[in-house]
Amino acid sequence: MQKINSTMLIEKAAQLLENGTADRVLGWKKGEFDYDITPAVFNSVDQIKKEFVFGDFCGANLSKYLVKETRKGDGKVAVFLKPCDTYSFNQLLTEKRFDREKVYAVGISCEGMADIFKVKQIAGDGIVSVSSDGENVKVETLYDGEKTIKLSDVIAERCINCKSRKCVAYDELMGEEGEIIDSDRFDMVSKIESMSEDERFGFWQNELSKCIRCNACRNVCPACTCEKCVFDNPDSCAQNKAPADSFEEKMFHIIRAFHVAGRCTDCGECSRVCPQNIPLHLLNRKFIKDIDTFYGEYQAGAQVGSRAPLVDYTEGDIEPGEAVMKGESENA
Amino acid sequence: MQRIGVFVCWCGSNIAGTVDVKAVAEALKNEPGVVFSTDYQYMCSQAGQDIIKNAIKEHNLSGIVVCSCSPRMHEQTFRKTAQAAGLNPYMVEISNIREQCSWVHKDMEKGTEKAIILGKAAIAKVNLNAPLTPGESPVTKRALVIGGGIAGIQTALDIADAGFPVDIVETKPTIGGKMAQLDKTFPTLDCAACILTPKMVDAGQSDKIRIFSYSEVSQVKGFVGNFDVTIKKKARYVKEDLCTGCGLCTEKCPQKKVPNEFNLGMDNRRAIYIPFAQAVPKVATIDADYCTMLKSGKCGVCSKVCTAGAIDYTQKDEYIEEKYGAIVVATGYNPISMDKFDEYAYNQSKDVITSLEFERLTNAAGPTAGKLLRPSDNKHPHTIVFVQCVGSRCANCAEKGKEYCSKICCMYTAKHAMLTRDKYPDTDVYVFYIDVRTPGKSFDEFYRRAVEEYGVHYIKGMVGKIAPEGDVLKVQASDLINNKQIHIDADLVVLAAAIEPDKSARPLATMLTASMDTNDFFTEAHPKLRPVESPTAGVFLSGACQGPKDIPETVAQAGAAASKVIGLLAKDKLMGNPCVAHSNELMCNGCSSCERVCPYGAITYSDKEFRMPDRTVAIRRVASVNEAVCQGCGACTVACPSGAMDLKGFANNQIVAEVDAICK
Amino acid sequence: MQINGEFKPLIVAFCCNWCSYAGADLAGNNRLAYPENVKIIKVPCSCRVNPMFILRAFQRGADGVIICGCHPGDCHYTSGNYYTRRRMSLLFSMLNFLGIEKERTRVEWVSAAEGAKFAATMNEFTEAVAALGENKRLEDLRCKR
């Protein structure tokens, strides 16, 4: 099976516009740097041919952009969705955040995306260009010239611990449908759980104190699509624009994680975009792990219309006191 | 900015004893928004209320804080006071400095400090209060009575008498309840059937009353004035409209070995039966657990003998949906199981019986046709021992029996003892008691008569062991007055079993969202002042489902519950609770989280047009709350990720203001 | 909060109107003492308690936060406390994950008939929080007195 490449997607995107399936395409284009690829809306075949890119740095999850994009006019939006993105896509449909009729979804198989932080760790700073052929990544830096790195060495953590390569929603599929994977994604959560209280506090104090409240995690999160975020709302009693001390660093991340609890599909975008490299996905995974142990396994976005655990209950649910103990000890 | 008045109540010395009320009034004077602050001995008194009214007018107050007893006591009082002075009643906040301060603390300094903080919290909240106006909802002018014992019958009759239609739902094939099983009633000794059966007939014949017998409530939705109830009519395999109650089928049915529950299993009935002669409705019922036809398809005798053609073996459970404005719970009681008290050998000897079984043994319509014969050998017992408080007044940690006094046992035991001595003077009757409790009109006189005129032996002490030996029951007991252990060879032992709420009450309470105490008795809205109402609006309590009661008390409560129902049904519209949720459409994501947690289905969605900042128009799905249906729990407000959903009267910023005031 | 050099933890108790607030009233009726530093905030139902309120209380200097509601199955609104149970299970587990002492947070079901339980719970909880000392892991220094 051939790996999906840029040429194939450009062809597909152009075709969808030309045959009238969609009147705009949501895809990726190059940003300031080769590795800094951003989501973009393409209105013409010309534009697609000039700017559309796809490669190992196209980690960005496009599903979130459908909320705003589908509201603009009546035509259909075509979108390319990697397996993780399809879960977010379903979750947004569950929450009725956009009209399914206005979207033409193209599922694309994925074997993992590269993590630019890992590339930088190996190649050093000052990257001038970066390209990948699916096996190796060629990097040219200001200081060290050209280097070749094995792609497998720079695969993102979230992809190493990928929970599913299955596209769970699409109108058309490119590549294989893929399968749900038994991953070790909760290992790090378990490790933190097994730390002492002081160690846990130290770990998070260290991580969260790095937060500069750039809001990148929130802005990229496909579950954070609120019309108005509580943190931007002066009436919410939670408004805060910048963390003044360690309380607000924590407050922001606890509330954000709680707001997406049961809705987060574990796509890992928050950690990808964090300029401070804070492992924010661990907060979400903690909730997912707890939900799985307390209430039975639940994968947000696996099915449209499923009832999120926080808007559901059973009469025999675990008591909070027990839950806290279980959340500490359940490291299976 | 609000103009707030603060009123600190002394509650005599209830508050002033532990809280320096003057210091509280003084300290709160300087809080933001406060323009007036005072204290008074009894704020809830007319004079106290006048102080509030005058201050509202004089200082042009826009909100008031009353530092007093629990809002559960007088919030309504002060809201009315405010309203009388032209202030919106929801601009009143109560600071609970009695139940939650002066009564639980002893130190004056600390108590005062806490009272000030609680006052500040209430002021912080009032600063953010907005006038609220309750919505209105219509009232369905029909009542539902659940349970067809004397409590339910009396309630239904009284409601019907006022001209409102009432439905009675009874799980048994007939109404009548426990009272129908009794022989005579204390303290007047009139026959239970003679006073009950006319009422049963009245209920059966009233054009305002419908009786759903052999039925149960399976679902309750809605709220006061507008309940939607589903009633399950269990298949009785007899067409009620055709059956004449002639009883021929109950004589011809070949299945004769069915324990007769009406006689507490002391004799047998047929598989098709009418519980007793005066049953209402007088309609036969087939017991599907025993009917050969229903079990194996072979028999059909009843169908053959029924000239009315009323038998229908294909009948299915039927579900009826009906709307009600008010619901009365009258589910009654049962004696507890004697399994955990087998030192009394209830499970080891037929001649150890409960008091209710004794009623049947002395009842003319009972298994012995009213002759007192003991169950084992049908001989007349010459020595009878009554044991009081079996399973009543047990410590909780004993893990058997009930903690409460069952209330009726002392009197019915005195009655049993007296009647036995009256009818069979050759019988020795012993009553073992811990205390004899007879608070009721003519009750103690009754008990004394049993002792003085009828020579019943009352012995203070308890029975410790009953051992059947030969044809006697060896009773070993204590006589505390004489400090002796005594041994009696008895022929019959009667246990005054504790009573407990019917098992159907707990699931029913859940359906009704009515609260219960730890013993599964329904809780009243106020133990003294609202004893026949449950805290859930529109749900009323009648009879022993609320606590152990005798017949006169039950009937009194039944009438009281009926008058409350009549008062409700007489209204055309009900004012709702204005503390309801509302959604800010500009922030609403339309995600349905709130809808999923709403227990009342009060939230609906619609697509609305919104002007976007770039001047385009977007259509978005947004939530709106049906204020008549919303009960104001606030589940939606937390489910809402964007904070678009908020609760009037308990808004996010109000609660946060309280938190801030407390933690400051 | 230090009083005469002795640490008195500030406890914020969110009580539902129907059961726990009434339970607190019953504790009062029966004169069952508990520490003065327990301050009750009335909410219609325990499910009204937003995690933000809890964090806000800690921010402003509370040393412990307890949420009291009707027993599961007895919610005046049928299901409110079931949601509370899930929300708080997850929230408190998360706070524990972040190293916030788990003894500082608690959910207790107190019925209107359980005045004694209310007082006992408050005494016990205050004692547990007192043993931890001041809340330092979720404090906002700007809000300190």
Added chain:
Amino acid sequence: MKVTYFPGCTLRTKAKDLDKYARKCAEILDVTLEEPDDWQCCGGVFTTSRDEIATKLSSVRALKAASDKNQPLVTVCSTCHNVIKQTNYAMQNDEEFSSRVNNYLSKEENYDGSAKVLHYLELLRDTVGFDKVKEKVVKPLEGKKIAAYYGCLLLRPGKVMQMDDPENPTIMEDLIRALGAEAVVTPYRNECCGSYISLENPESCTKRSTKITKNVETYGADMILTACPMCKYNLEKYGSGVPVVYLTELLAEAFGVKEDENAK
């Protein structure tokens, strides 16, 4: 299946039959009774006082031995069973007591209350199953009318012993029926025979025991079945002459392994 077996003082001396047949019958039922190397006497009748520590240590050690092997601790004698089960209950539920006990013991000996205590009857009913007991019967005891006698210690306190309904038990009757005999239910089967008081006050004991055996006679039972050497002694010596047999003896008889008395 293997269990830890605590015989107790009397089974080593005056009640050898109770012990011997317990072992024989266990073998038939595929249960291995493993006796701990160094058990000590349980001390006799349980003392309810919370500050008696030393006299309960031998029970705790036996419990510890069973818990180390992850086996239930099985006893036949009612007294041992009562003492050890009550001690175990206190170890599980009385924190002050358990910490005081563990202070007496070396660290390695510390015991956490994790052992399960079973009476031989419970072993038969819950672990082996009366169905299986029934299968092993070679000489059904047909025609025998046997009154079960539980005495005081087997069932009480019910909250702690958790063996059967303390006022209306069925476990021994069910066993009697499984062995093919007729169970006679008598009301004094859970009333005390007089216990150790027979040592000092035989009159009191005579009163108790006679009341029980006379009552049994009115029910027409041929014999009384007991698990307790104390009960057997009192009922035989101070009762009205109804024969008393140990439950393991009866079991052995039905299993066909009872030695012929006359052959001895």
Added chain:
Amino acid sequence: MQNKNSSLRDEIIRISGTNPRKCMLCGKCSATCPAFDGMDYAPHQFVNMIENGNIEPLLNSKSIYQCLSCFACLERCPRTVEPAKLIEAVRLSVIRKQGANHLKPDNIPALLDEDLPQQAIVSAMRKYNK
């Protein structure tokens, strides 16, 4: 109240772990006691007298050596006062005193017979001696 001995009362309550105030004076303990006839103070009196600090007579009573520890009162007490535990505590507070043993080892041989089970001696020693 005469003979009020509150420190001994507290001691007995502590040893027994029960609360005599829970007693509602039903007398079921005395009704069920198999050793009642030999007792000078009945089980229900123990509860009441201990609560009132009237303990001296109990220390000298026959009853403490008549109790069979059969737990009938304990099982059947509806208030979980469990008189047997109180009687036990009174007995212990007597025999723990120097020289107060009720049964001397020297006396035992005379009481023995061939069939007497060991446990009778062991139990009696536990109950009567320190």
